[in-house]
Amino acid sequence: xxxxxxxxxxxxxxxxxxxxxxxxxxxxxxxxxxxxxxxxxxxxxxxxxxxxxxxxxxxxxxxxxxxxxxxxxxxxxxxxxxxxxxxxxxxxxxxxxxxxxxxxxxxxxxxxxxxxxxxxxxxxxxxxxxxxxxxxxxxxxxxxxxxxxxxxxxxxxxxxxxxxxxxxxxxxxxxxxxxxxxxxxxxxxxxxxxxxxxxxxxxxxxxxxxxxxxxxxxxxxxxxxxxxxxxxxxxxxxxxxxxxxxxxxxxxxxxxxxxxxxxxxxxxxxxxxxxxxxxxxxxxxxxxxxxxxxxxxxxx
Amino acid sequence: xxxxxxxxxxxxxxxxxxxxxxxxxxxxxxxxxxxxxxxxxxxxxxxxxxxxxxxxxxxxxxxxxxxxxxxxxxxxxxxxxxxxxxxxxxxxxxxxxxxxxxxxxxxxxxxxxxxxxxxxxxxxxxxxxxxxxxxxxxxxxxxxxxxxxxxxxxxxxxxxxxxxxxxxxxxxxxxxxxxxxxxxxxxxxxxxxxxxxxxxxxxxxxxxxxxxxxxxxxxxxxxxxxxxxxxxxxxxxxxxxxxxxxxxxxxxxxxxxxxxxxxxxxxxxxxxxxxxxxxxxxxxxxxxxxxxxxxxxxxxxxxxxxxxxxxxxxxxxxxxxx
Numbered sequence: 001x002x003x004x005x006x007x008x009x010x011x012x013x014x015x016x017x018x019x020x021x022x023x024x025x026x027x028x029x030x031x032x033x034x035x036x037x038x039x040x041x042x043x044x045x046x047x048x049x050x051x052x053x054x055x056x057x058x059x060x061x062x063x064x065x066x067x068x069x070x071x072x073x074x075x076x077x078x079x080x081x082x083x084x085x086x087x088x089x090x091x092x093x094x095x096x097x098x099x100x101x102x103x104x105x106x107x108x109x110x111x112x113x114x115x116x117x118x119x120x121x122x123x124x125x126x127x128x129x130x131x132x133x134x135x136x137x138x139x140x141x142x143x144x145x146x147x148x149x150x151x152x153x154x155x156x157x158x159x160x161x162x163x164x165x166x167x168x169x170x171x172x173x174x175x176x177x178x179x180x181x182x183x184x185x186x187x188x189x190x191x192x193x194x195x196x197x198x199x200x201x202x203x204x205x206x207x208x209x210x211x212x213x214x215x216x217x218x219x220x221x222x223x224x225x226x227x228x229x230x231x232x233x234x235x236x237x238x239x240x241x242x243x244x245x246x247x248x249x250x251x252x253x254x255x256x257x258x259x260x261x262x263x264x265x266x267x268x269x270x271x272x273x274x275x276x277x278x279x280x281x282x283x284x285x286x287x288x289x290x291x292x293x294x295x296x297x298x299x300x
Numbered sequence: 301x302x303x304x305x306x307x308x309x310x311x312x313x314x315x316x317x318x319x320x321x322x323x324x325x326x327x328x329x330x331x332x333x334x335x336x337x338x339x340x341x342x343x344x345x346x347x348x349x350x351x352x353x354x355x356x357x358x359x360x361x362x363x364x365x366x367x368x369x370x371x372x373x374x375x376x377x378x379x380x381x382x383x384x385x386x387x388x389x390x391x392x393x394x395x396x397x398x399x400x401x402x403x404x405x406x407x408x409x410x411x412x413x414x415x416x417x418x419x420x421x422x423x424x425x426x427x428x429x430x431x432x433x434x435x436x437x438x439x440x441x442x443x444x445x446x447x448x449x450x451x452x453x454x455x456x457x458x459x460x461x462x463x464x465x466x467x468x469x470x471x472x473x474x475x476x477x478x479x480x481x482x483x484x485x486x487x488x489x490x491x492x493x494x495x496x497x498x499x500x501x502x503x504x505x506x507x508x509x510x511x512x513x514x515x516x517x518x519x520x521x522x523x524x525x526x527x528x529x530x531x532x533x534x535x536x537x538x539x540x541x542x543x544x545x546x547x548x549x550x551x552x553x554x555x556x557x558x559x560x561x562x563x564x565x566x567x568x569x570x571x572x573x574x575x576x577x578x579x580x581x582x583x584x585x586x587x588x589x590x591x592x593x594x595x596x597x598x599x600x601x602x603x604x605x606x607x608x609x610x611x612x613x614x615x616x617x618x619x620x621x622x
Contacts, residue, residue, distance in 0.1 A: 047415040102361075103414050104355060104361050104560070105599055105603075107418055108553070108556055108598075111549045111592075112592040112595040115591055115595070116589055119586050119588035119592070122586075122588075123586060232426070232545060233426075236422070239419050239423060240423060243416070243420070247416070273434050277427065277431070280423065280424070283423070287411070287420075
């Protein structure tokens with residue numbers, strides 16, 4: 001424990017600026033993954049245990065796309081759309097067969113998908129750690145705010161993820177499609193009776209959720225190492241986020257993601273060995289004090 | 301009461317027969333490969349069987365069962381490495397450690413059901429995994445517990461010998477199977493099945509859903525700890541992969557292979573899984589690809605395990621006759 005260092009950091013504005021900016025960026029990337037997970041759960045009633053693998057595939061696709069085109073934008077688009085397609089295939093071919101089946105079936109199908117994707121990635125890209133590095137076009141001097149350093153790439157990442165989050169909020173809250181999706185989450189039978197093709201709706205929602213995970217994987221490829229099996233830790237983190245925020249609530253997921261992001265960035269100074277543990281402590285507290293999560297509707 | 305004692309006598313007889321048969325085959329053939337298989341089979345069968353007390357009987361799908369497996373393995377390995385403990389004493393202490401850990405995690409998890417429960421148990425397992433990786437002075441981090449585990453002989457049993465270890469593992473499996481079957485058939489087991497089928501009704505009848513679920517969770521965790529002890533004896537160490545989520549996934553896979561609804565299903569599933577796993581590992585490097593594909597066929601195509609089919613066919617035949 002280096003609590004004195006944490007205290008020093010909290011009292012110095014420059015350090016606070018640096019850590020807050022890092023925490024917000026980590027939190028927003030986490031939010032993209034978690035919002036996909038919670039969107040799929042809210043509408044389809046399915047917890048996608050393979051969500052972390054989608055994130056991993058997104059990172060690998062971005063790596064390949066960047067290698068081929070040299071453009072980070074193209075790489076991110078490839079990662080997001082490629083994973084959306086992968087999600088669509090998984091939903092249509094595998095997961096749609098087990099809607100309404102018990103949890104065990106969902107778990108086993110997702111487990112199989114994880115096993116297969118991990119191995120496919122290993123066959124295509126090898127088992128070694130790969131890293132993309134920050135793209136040349138985005139290697140710019142950092143911003144200095146109140147003496148604190150904010151890396152240029154982190155600032156870009158924050159803006160992009162915030163834009164995606166805003167787009168998601170607008171899409172779900174203001175468009176006809178968003179209203180239909182929210183209605184289907186509450187009463188799918190009624191939505192279907194009103195003439196909406198719920199099969200297609202479910203497939204699209206699953207693809208959007210997968211796309212969010214793929215986009216997060218692609219965006220974080222430059223700052224994290226890319227390795228088979230990388231999906232598990234992000235899966236656990238985004239699950240913790242959905243528990244803290246409340247399952248099915250996108251607003252709650254945003255708040256929880258930022259809490260976890262800040263815990264991570266400040267924790268790496270104050271209690272580097274206990275950062276993971278701290279996330280669990282927060283989750284356990286939320287479960288004990290408010291089992292439905294910060295923004296949850298009813299207790300699960 | 302009479303029915304219970306009758307069923308106990310039957311189980312004991314069956315257990316003694318199974319043990320004699322296994323011992324005769326193992327010692328009679330005495331091939332190292334068979335002994336090796338017996339130990340691994342007993343270990344994983346025990347893990348899968350204990351997990352099915354939660355999944356099949358209580359209806360709680362735990363995806364973090366390997367946490368107690370790892371807890372048993374590490375507790376036993378660490379105690380034996382101090383050199384001050386005998387094997388039976390360390391075994392009991394390791395089971396107590398697993399039970400205590402299951403009690404703490406269970407108290408948090410069993411309030412939730414379904415998918416929340418699955419995810420939360422998985423999360424706590426991954427917490428244990430990261431603690432094992434980070435606490436290098438105690439656990440050796442990703443290298444695992446190195447330096448071997450001393451196995452002093454007790455009661456004439458020398459677990460450093462492969463044949464003794466095979467018989468000891470088989471004994472542990474069979475004794476646990478008898479105990480778990482008695483648990484399942486007891487009033488406590490009947491209450492667990494009611495919790496699975498209709499928790500609201502159980503609550504109306506005045507059962508404490510929380511206490512019964514927690515009881516099942518702790519019992520299952522304790523027997524998973526015993527499996528962990530066998531595993532650490534087998535590999536003479538303990539490794540972080542014991543606590544990794546894939547170990548839990550494999551245990552669920554075994555249950556699915558053998559059959560959820562039949563008490564002995566997980567044991568058959570463990571044998572099938574080990575045979576399948578060895579065959580695939582020998583044939584190809586792409587282990588996950590093939591296991592995943594087999595699992596998909598099993599879940600989406602058959603939707604049942606082997607013993608489920610056998611029992612159904614047997615019931616149908618009986619019905620046709622009557």
